[in-house]
Amino acid sequence: MPRSGVLKKTNPKSSYFADAREKFKEHRLAVFGLAVLTALVVIVVFAPMLFPLDPYTSDYFEFGTAPSAKHPLGTDAVGRDLLARLIYGGRTSLFVGLTSTLISLLIGVPLGLTAGYYRGWWETLVMRLADIFMSFPAMVLILVLVAVVGPSIWSVTVVIGILGWTQFARLVFANVLSVREKEYVESAYAIGTKDFTVLTKYILPNSIAPILISMTFRTAQAILMESSLSFLGMGVQPPMASWGNLMNEALSITVLSQKPWIWAPPGIALVLIVLSINFVGDGVRDALDPKMRI
Amino acid sequence: MSERIPGADGAFKLDSATVSGAGADTSLQAESAGILLETRDLTKYFGGKKRLFEAAPRIVKAVDGVDISIRKGETLGLVGESGCGKSTLGRTILGLLPKTSGSVFFAGREISDLPRKEARQLKQRMQIVFQDPYGSLNPRMTVLDLVRAPLDVFGIGTKAEKEERVAAMLRQVGMGAHQLNRYPHEFSGGQRQRIGIARALILQPEFVVCDEPVSALDVSVRAQVLNLMAGLQKELGLTYLFISHDLSVVKHISDRVAVMYLGRIVEITGKRELYAKPLHPYTQALLSAIPKPSAQAKQQRNRCALKGDVPSSYAMPPGCRFHPRCPKAIELCSREVPLLRGLGPDHQVACHLA
Structure with a gap:
């Protein structure tokens, strides 16, 4: 019998995500991480619009000076304001992290989906290719590729993005293997649903949780990779700022020991953003799927 | 050799190789005799692929x-008991599983070898209600999406027409239109099964395989769903293949009953006849296992417990598959496979002793 009223919810459409939100709120570290992350994002995105920040012009009277009223975080060796560079560098990090994750997602998810769904030779091809990709040390491969293409923000983003597909492909593949055996997928065949619709309406929506979770972790990873590359001088090139190339100056032992205001702020910012993204990822994972552990 | 008019007395087929070929004209006869669906020597084997480190490929003859x-x-x-191939038979008939050999006739037409496109069109006439109301509904679709999906697949009607039809269908299975935008997890098992029934019936099929549709439900809602299905059958003129392991459920809803053991039909007859006068020893054992409500009936009951377990489906016993457990088995049973043969009007048994 229809039990009208008993199960009434104000907005049943979002009930799944409403439940998840409640669970996320219980995860204190994740909420803290989300707060820090939001603050960082807001600063990095909006500060340049509100304050006159100039990360490129040299102050000819101040080269490598300590923090002062004029330059709150000091200046670098060529006299550029470090606070402005820190904030613009954050933009670079966020851009590279998100865009490259999106690229990985766009390559990995369709490949993993179809490999798990059609199996056979396609599965062998895709998954063995993933194994090959993963057997290379990522950093070395990226260094080589970037050296070939030439370092720039775009080449770094694209290379990191392309190399990240395996993570998504394998995750989605594994998930599809379990979802395709569910009775609701068989019910889709029973009503004559075409393969494409089965994939997009039945299998993909039931694989969203692991994809979302993986996205957060991958973004943190990509931000770290970009910083490492830029630190090594193979990533984002000056004058464009990135947290990695800000720290590049610390390669000099004088800077490292005598001028911590140059490398400490970008280092701290990097740790903060990566940690908080990872905490948020933990929270999302626990909220969406308590049984899952990556 | 294998020609027969269903329901009549007479020799029944056997031996896998004999059949097929002479299908078309007999099926026309069948059509005129009111037969909607017929299987001939239908088999479905699983496995058979040789695996590494395995001496011989292992084959499960689920339907034989x-x-x-x-x-x-x-x-x-x-x-039939679990694992005897009931569900596999239902799915093979519908083409959800590819058959191994044999044929399926639907409305006089062989349908088990149709090209994919035509097989898809047939889904409009043949549907299935699944056993598990929790697993058979996509958790990310609303009731409206779920029940409308078959209409979407076949592009029937405009958006408004579809919604109207869904609402009407849901009313027919006893659900309200205010539940259209809810998700499956918000409903009880009985309600979900109603949604599943609505999805199966919205294309107005003629034939529905009901794969243990009430087994997963509480006893209290079983009768409701059963009566709903019986009512819908009358209203819409449906033909059911009702799969169940619950003899009382089958007794309630069926006109005729087929008993299956390890991939084969052992007895098939009218409901009354089967429950009053079971001929196959397996059927007799099954019926004697039905719990009786009163103490008196309990005493009268002539319980015949089977010895042993169901044999492994990898290693079927030779001869009659039931003989290792059969209380009446004779020497012949271990040698020769008993054929399904007519005994009395509309009563067929596969037993040497019947």
């Missing part, structure tokens, strides 16, 4: 030479 015919408008109950 099944002949059944279902008349228009009737309910054929299909009973």
Whole structure:
């Protein structure tokens, strides 16, 4: 019998995500991480619009000076304001992290989906290719590729993005293997649903949780990779700022020991953003799927 | 050799190789005799691929030479213990699983070898209600999406027409239109099964395989759903293949009953006849296992417990598959496979002793 009223919810459409939100709120570290992350994002995105920040012009009277009223975080060796560079560098990090994750997602998810769904030779091809990709040390491969293409923000983003597909492909593949055996997928065949619709309406929506979770972790990873590359001088090139190339100056032992205001702020910012993204990822994972552990 | 008019006395087929070929004209006869669906020597084997480190490929003969015919408008109950191939038979008939050999005739037409496109069109006429109301509904679709999906697949009607039809269908299965935008997890098992029934019936099929539709439900809602299905059958003129392991459920809803053991039909007859006068020893054992409500009935009951377990489906016993457990088995049973043969009007048994 229809039990009208008993199960009434104000907005049943979002009930799944409403439940998840409640669970996320219980995860204190994740909420803290989300707060820090939001603050960082807001600063990095909006500060340049509100304050006159100039990360490129040299102050000819101040080269490598300590923090002062004029330059709150000091200046670098060529006299550029470090606070402005820190904030613009954050933009670079966020851009590279998100865009490259999106690229990985766009390559990995369709490949993993179809490999798990059609199996056979396609599965062998895709998954063995993933194994090959993963057997290379990522950093070395990226260094080589970037050296070939030439370092720039775009080449770094694209290379990191392309190399990240395996993570998504394998995750989605594994998930599809379990979802395709569910009775609701068989019910889709029973009503004559075409393969494409089965994939997009039945299998993909039931694989969203692991994809979302993986996205957060991958973004943190990509931000770290970009910083490492830029630190090594193979990533984002000056004058464009990135947290990695800000720290590049610390390669000099004088800077490292005598001028911590140059490398400490970008280092701290990097740790903060990566940690908080990872905490948020933990929270999302626990909220969406308590049984899952990556 | 294997020609037969279903329901009549006479020799029944056997031996896998004999059949097929001479299908078309007999099926026309069948059509005129009111037969909607018929299987001939239908088999479905699983496995068979040689694996590494395995001496011989292992084959499970889930359905092994099944002949059944279902008349228009009737309910054929299909009973048997778990693992005997009931569900596999239902799915193979619908083409959800590819057959190994044999044929399926639907409305006089062989349908088990159709090209994919035509097989898809047939889904409009043949549907299935699944056993598990929790697993058979996509958790990310609303009731409206779920029940509308078949209409979407076949592009029937405009958006408004579809919604109207869904609402009407839901009313017919006893659900309200205010539940259209809810998700499956918000409903009880009985309600979900109603949604599943609505999805199966919205294309107005003629034939529905009911794969243990009430087994997963509480006893309290079983009768409701059963009565709903019986009512819908009358209203819409449906033909059911009703799979169940529950003899009382089958007794309630069926017109005729087929008993299955290890991939083969062992007895098939009218409901009354089967429950009053079971001929196959397996059927007798099954019926004697039905719990009786009163103490008096309990005493009268002539319980015949089977010895042993169901044999492994990898290693089927030779001869009659039931003989290792059969209380009446004779020497012949271990040698020769008993054929399904007519005994009395509309009563077929596969037993040497019957």
